[in-house]
Amino acid sequence: MIISLYIIFSALLGSFLASFIYRYVNKNIEADAYVESINIYTEPSFCPTCKTKIDWYHLIPVLSYLFLRGKAKCCGATISSKYFLTEILVISSFSLIFITNDSWGLILFKSFISLTLIFIALIDYQYKIIPLSSLLILFILALILSALEGLFMLPEIFVAIISGFLLLATRWLFFKLKGKEALGLGDVILFPILTLMIPMTLVPILLLTASLLGILEFFLSSKLKRDSEIAFGFHLAIASYLGLVNFYPILPLI
Numbered sequence: 571m572i573i574s575l576y577i578i579f580s581a582l583l584g585s586f587l588a589s590f591i592y593r594y595v596n597k598n599i600e601a602d603a604y605v606e607s608i609n610i611y612t613e614p615s616f617c618p619t620c621k622t623k624i625d626w627y628h629l630i631p632v633l634s635y636l637f638l639r640g641k642a643k644c645c646g647a648t649i650s651s652k653y654f655l656t657e658i659l660v661i662s663s664f665s666l667i668f669i670t671n672d673s674w675g676l677i678l679f680k681s682f683i684s685l686t687l688i689f690i691a692l693i694d695y696q697y698k699i700i701p702l703s704s705l706l707i708l709f710i711l712a713l714i715l716s717a718l719e720g721l722f723m724l725p726e727i728f729v730a731i732i733s734g735f736l737l738l739a740t741r742w743l744f745f746k747l748k749g750k751e752a753l754g755l756g757d758v759i760l761f762p763i764l765t766l767m768i769p770m771t772l773v774p775i776l777l778l779t780a781s782l783l784g785i786l787e788f789f790l791s792s793k794l795k796r797d798s799e800i801a802f803g804f805h806l807a808i809a810s811y812l813g814l815v816n817f818y819p820i821l822p823l824i
C-alpha cells in the first residue's frame with residue numbers, strides 16, 4: 571500500500587521534473603521566445619509544439635503518454651519520448667531508494683537528492699553545463715543528509731574541501747598540458763558536495779566509479795563516432811546515486 575502511494579508520488583515528481591527540464595533548458599540555454607515570455611514556475615502545462623494548454627486528464631504521468639500513443643491531443647505532434655523516459659527514470663530511482671533504505675527521513679531526503687541528481691545528469695549530458703542553482707539546492711540537501719547519517723564531522727568536511735582542491739588542481743594541470751578544459755567548474759563544485767553524503771572512506775570509490783563510467787563513455791562514443799567530450803558531472807551523478815542506494819560495500823579502509 572505505502573509503496574503504491576510512493577510510486578504515485580514519484581510519478582508526479584517525475585512529470586514535474588520532465589516539464590521543468592524542458593522549461594529550464596528553453597529559457598536559459600536554447601532561448602526559446604515563448605518560454606522566455608512565461609513564468610516557468612507558475613505557467614500551467616502547455617503543448618511544446620502548438621503551446622495549447624493541456625487538460626489535466628492528459629497530464630497523468632506515464633499513462634497519458636501511453637494512452638495517447640506519444641501524440642499530442644491538440645495538434646497531433648509527436649511528444650518527445652524524453653518526458654516519458656524521465657518519468658520512468660524518476661519512478662525507478664525513487665523505488666530503489668525506498669527498497670534500500672528503512673527510515674522515512676532518509677527515503678525522503680535521498681529521493682529529493684536523486685531528483686536533483688537526475689536534473690544535473692540530464693542537463694550536463696546534453697549541454698555539458700551544470701546550473702549553479704541546482705548545485706546550491708544539492709549542497710543544502712547534502713548537508714541535511716550528512717547530518718541525518720551522522721557524517722557531518724570535521725574530518726568529513728576536511729575531505730570534502732580537499733576533494734574540491736584535488737579536482738581544481740587536475741583541471742589546472744590538464745589545461746596547462748593539453749590547452750583545453752577536461753573538467754568544467756561545475757564538476758569541481760559538484761564533487762565535494764557529493765562527498766558530504768558518503769563516509770570519507772568511500773570518496774576514492776566514488777571518484778573511481780565516475781572515472782570508469784567516463785572512460786567507458788569515451789570508448790563507446792569514439793566507436794560510435796560521436797563527439798568525444800565527456801560530461802563528467804553526468805557520471806559523478808550516477809556514481810553518487812549508487813551510494814544513495816547503498817550499492818558500495820563499506821570497505822575496511824580505515
Ligand SMILES: [Zn+2]
Pocket residue numbers: 617618619620621622642643644645646647
Ligand atoms: Zn499541440
